[in-house]
Amino acid sequence: MKKTVIIFSILLGACSPQPEGDLVAEAFGNKLYSAEIAKVVGDDLTFEDSVFITKEYINVWLSKQVLLNKADEVLTAAEKDKSKALEQYRLDLLTYEVLNKLANQQLDTSVDEEELQEYYDNNSDEFELSQNILKIIFYKIPKSTKDANMLWSSFKAGDESVTGMLKDLAKENGNYYDDDQSWVYFDDILKEIPINTYNQEHYLNNNKYIQLDDGDMVYFIKILDFKIRSTTSPFSMERSNIRDILVMKRQQKLVRSIETKLLDEAYSKKQIRTF
Structure with missing residues (x-):
């Protein structure tokens, strides 16, 4: 108490x-x-x-x-005296900080598309998907929409003339996603759309056009493409990661170069010597 x-x-x-x-x-x-x-x-x-x-x-x-x-x-x-260890830790931190500060002052962070693609092609084993991903479009509209069945038939047939109408209906009454170029995680889609599945891979392999009821609303869904976990992640999803990797490698190379240059300068100015 x-x-x-x-x-x-x-x-x-x-x-x-x-x-x-x-x-x-x-x-x-x-x-x-x-x-x-x-x-x-x-x-x-x-x-x-x-x-x-x-x-x-x-x-x-x-x-x-x-x-x-x-x-x-x-x-x-002697075992309780950590003054030497603490001093060494302080010195290590100082050398780390100064080398990184000097490197960052010279670091070129621009990376062209060719470099990105080359790294991806040569290191594809580094980019394994941990989740299922897909390209998808969907429109959530009221079930009571006039000619809803006709709209579904046209949507399923790939008739792009109904896209504008579906988008307007979804904007006004529901929700939609029509970015057909971007990959998204299936787990994130499941947060938006009430898809019930215990086997994502089976679902992706066996569904392309899906009509899904949700109360007074209905989803029109098209799965454009998909990739299964443990396969190679697409370049577009890894582009930012690859840029970070390449910039980090440049920085590490700069750090080594700066350290060598400083050492050489100190020797040439006779500020340091060995016996």
């Missing part, structure tokens, strides 16, 4: 005579106060999430105190 009251005190920002807030936990002489926990509990969280984070923070803090106390008992003075 006491623990619950403390958690409520933290979440509700109860006043405390001490600036650090109420004492929440204590371990081996170390104390945890509510003000410290309040810093990590965001205002935009739900009450349940806030309670969970508060409990977790207290449990992690207590666990760490127990382990640190055991470290004092078990580890030698």
